[in-house]
Amino acid sequence: MLDVRLTKEVRDQYQRGFFLALLQFLQSICIVGGAYFTAWIVDGVFLKSRSVEEAVPQFMVLLLFLCLRPLCIWGIDVLAKKIAVRVKSRLRKELSQRIFMAGTVTLNGEENGALLHLLTESVESVDEYFSKFLPQLITVAIVPIVIIGVVLPLDLSTLFLFCITAPLIPIFMILIGKRAEKANQRQWKTLSHLSQHFFEVMKGLTVLKLFGRSKDQEVLVRRSSENFRTATMSVLRVAFLSALVLEMVATLSVALVAVTVGLRLLSGEIDFLLAFFLLLIAPEFYQPFRQLGSAFHSAITAVTAAQHIYQRLGEGFAMRGEFGQGFCTQNVAIEFQQVNFAYENKSTFALDDVSLDIPANQRIAIVGTSGAGKTTLIRAILGFITPQTGEVLINGRNLQNLTKRSWFSHIAYVGQNPHIFQATIAENIALAKRASLEEIKQAAKLAKAHDFIMQLAEGYETKIGDGGQSLSGGQKRRLALARVFLQDVPLVILDEPTAGIDVKTERELEESLDALGTNRTLIFIAHKLKLAQKADKIVVMEQGRICEMGSHEELIARNGTYAALYQAYKGALS
């Protein structure tokens, strides 16, 4: 059950690995030495009638070995735990970075509960692979070999028994391992499903209560829990069965050695000292295999979790990490060249042969019916998704070759559900840039947020709850817009900037947005077509395709999709 990728995680901890192996070696010396001196003392004092005083030096050495052994075990334990903690924190960090990078695509997906399960329990279950299984594997590689090395010149028939019985344990482990792996996969999936389902129910509890459907969900959660219980029981069954089989093989092997040694002692083939030493050392020879058997199940659980972690870590991100090209400009021009993109498990393209030219410092409005592909187009610009074919070019350079850090430093973005962190209003606005209170206030004024902030108990120093719960949707959006006003970047992307905002504030905000669009590339998704009229170019999307493009007047004159949308919009207003 050795997983190459997981084992490679100790790559930066060779020193600890070396000391761990050294302690294992020292432990095996203690085992052999302890057995030898015990046999010598019993043989000398009880059979060869040596005086107790004569045995004192041997007794002291035995005592030394007996004390040293638990110290070695403790050292091995500490080193293994340290290795495990380092690996876990690295995996957690890489996973969170990957999730942050995947951004809205992943987090908008319906899988937050499963992600939480991956980040917490899955990473945690990797612990036992490093703290138990790997050290035990090293024990198996060192202790039995040292014992074989000692027994080789002393007794060939016991050595022969060791050599034919020891491989039986790993063979059984491999056979049982196949079944155990399947059971573990099933258990992982059911737990992941349960976490996801529970998370969804918690999120939507208000809606479920209002529709009187919370009882139905209770039944479904109970059913998911029952599936998880069944899957866990089948994992435990395999675990108990394998522990039983491995224990039996080990016990029978020890018994075989004991019986043959006993018979040879009775027939006078070997003397008591050697026979007693072999009897003491035989259980120690099989002990590492036994313990490997019990660590084996933790290892399967860890490897199952690791497969899912690596799968998530391996998922492609549209842009380069640290090794792409840096990028710095004051004028951002964007070009889509025949871009196609379909989400995983979707048969239709969310972006279908999209070619689009966005010159620097223009205002572009993206409009279209729900599900037309507007957000996906924005995600492609942000680099959150990789086109399956075609390219997104930034000032003529392929976006995928730019570093995330340098590209993101050019962008201010407000999505559909801007997140407000558990911090003060001022800290929330100054998220992207260090700024003085005066600058923060100025930005808030431009975003028409200043007035409502001043009405809060502590103004800009008011702490807002996790997720900005004490603010309304429109207030959160204005706070997020204030962040944008504070950042002085060449590209601003807004997803429906005036959603959830009253008519008066909306009118005021439009003026601020005018200012925001000066000397910057401004791209905004507009459901309210009044806002779109101010754009230099309106891009109309339908089923992933760009069906029309032009100014408001041009598109009205064309009397196509945009004109129809505009009529519907005007109708809804009147």
Ligand SMILES: Nc1ncnc2c1ncn2[C@@H]1O[C@H](COP(=O)(O)OP(=O)(O)OP(=O)(O)O)[C@@H](O)[C@H]1O
């Ligand atoms: N994370 C996702 N995973 C799978 N499919 C997705 C995902 N996000 C969007 N889609 C699908 O891609 C298509 C385009 O969605 P997109 O969100 O880009 O539309 P939109 O025009 O922004 O819609 P809206 O105006 O309702 O926000 C839709 O069919 C949608 O179901």
